Amino acid sequence: MTYARDRRDQGRPDVAVTVVMPTYNEAANLPRVAELVLGQPVPGLHLKIVDDSSPDGTGRLAEELAEKYNADLPAGQSRMSVLHRVEKDGLGRAYAAGMSAALEEGARYVVQMDADGSHPAEALPRMLEAALAHDAGLVIGSRYVEGGSLDEEWGWHRKALSRFANGYARTVLGTRQISDITAGFTMWRADVLAAVDVRSLDSAGYSFQVELKYKAVRGGCEVVEIPIRFEERTEGVSKMGLATQVESAMIPLRLRRRYRGA
Numbered sequence: 295m296t297y298a299r300d301r302r303d304q305g306r307p308d309v310a311v312t313v314v315m316p317t318y319n320e321a322a323n324l325p326r327v328a329e330l331v332l333g334q335p336v337p338g339l340h341l342k343i344v345d346d347s348s349p350d351g352t353g354r355l356a357e358e359l360a361e362k363y364n365a366d367l368p369a370g371q372s373r374m375s376v377l378h379r380v381e382k383d384g385l386g387r388a389y390a391a392g393m394s395a396a397l398e399e400g401a402r403y404v405v406q407m408d409a410d411g412s413h414p415a416e417a418l419p420r421m422l423e424a425a426l427a428h429d430a431g432l433v434i435g436s437r438y439v440e441g442g443s444l445d446e447e448w449g450w451h452r453k454a455l456s457r458f459a460n461g462y463a464r465t466v467l468g469t470r471q472i473s474d475i476t477a478g479f480t481m482w483r484a485d486v487l488a489a490v491d492v493r494s495l496d497s498a499g500y501s502f503q504v505e506l507k508y509k510a511v512r513g514g515c516e517v518v519e520i521p522i523r524f525e526e527r528t529e530g531v532s533k534m535g536l537a538t539q540v541e542s543a544m545i546p547l548r549l550r551r552r553y554r555g556a
Contacts, residue, residue, distance in 0.1 A: 310338035311422060311481075312401035316388035317343055319350045320409040328359050330415035331407070332373055336422055340401070341374045343409075344392035346382040353378055386502025390492040397484055404487055406480045406503070412445075412525045413479040421481040424518045431486035431515040432507065434472065435479035441521030442474070463504050466546035469511055473519055478503050486515050501545035508549055 313331055317324065324343070331341050343360075345353035353376065360374040367373065377392055389406060396404045403425060407413050413435060421433045436442045438460060460476045469475055478500070490509050497505045511517065 312396035314392035384498030430518040433481040435522040436474035436519040
């Protein structure tokens with residue numbers, strides 16, 4: 295895999311950055327998270343919500359917020375948009391749809407970010423700075439590099455499970471160069487995403503994060519990790535069910551078999 299590097303963003307203060315944020319029943323969190331994201335000093339920042347027909351009205355609320363944030367902008371410009379999907383078929387599919395749309399709209403960098411407040415919006419400027427300084431195709435907001443951490447409200451068993459899942463995936467796939475391969479807070483350069491082709495990935499759930507990084511690294515993507523503090527969600531409940539956990543355990547094995555000898 296080769297990356298057709300677009301260098302038009304080098305040295306420019308107006309790099310277009312789109313934050314893709316899937317939602318399902320996140321009405322309680324969305325107004326605060328949207329305000330935090332759009333309040334960051336990042337040039338060309340755009341927030342794209344990908345809502346899977348949330349029963350709690352998240353999609354409708356997102357449209358109202360988009361109208362508010364776009365109200366005083368010139369015609370054809372926007373700071374926030376909403377992509378509505380008919381069915382809930384996994385976090386990975388939602389990300390693929392949103393990231394593909396962001397690329398089609400001309401984003402230079404695309405960020406994956408949760409809507410529950412667990413990812414620190416204030417890290418976005420540092421992520422872009424790292425991407426530009428190192429000419430990196432991927433910047434990871436990492437819990438497991440020096441300076442990174444997990445919320446103290448996480449019990450020891452959750453922390454142990456998280457570390458085990460991360461270590462398991464790294465070991466199976468041979469990606470020791472990445473400390474936090476299961477991380478969900480990432481910034482991607484557009485050419486890397488285009489080469490990986492997110493719509494071709496198999497993972498429907500959280501393991502989408504692992505498969506996407508693995509495929510990018512195999513293609514020679516330059517990776518930088520910056521430390522973040524991963525917070526506990528303040529509202530709502532986690533979407534990590536048993537089926538998602540099983541998929542997350544199986545995906546590294548499937549990926550290793552598929553790419554062995556390739």
